[in-house]
Amino acid sequence: MLVEGIDYIVNANGLLVFTREYHLKRGYCCKNGCLNCPWDYAKHSKESAYKQNEKK
Template identity: 60%
Template sequence: MSIRRKNTPEIPLRNGLVQEDYYLNEKGFMVFTQAYHLKRGYCCKNGCLHCPYGFRKSDK
């Protein structure tokens, strides 16, 4: 699956996020990148699109 990154405007955030940490999807939602998840250092178990830890929510 290829992800198209638009020219994502820099969103002012207090948590020290930088442009490589996220992008805005077609619906305008912030999506965290694999680089961000690795920088965070643990899995949140929310089934993130770019989870480098292999967690996937089961369909119930």
């Protein structure tokens, strides 16, 4: 069972946002660019997109 404040928060827009702790408990990256991704997937995907654009 998910616990508010530990596994998720509800942001100002009323959306459920999973926490870093939730992601770590799940144990893998879903590669959706989650806000609290402990594996920094969104950061890495932006960097690779930047490098690809640099080559063109």
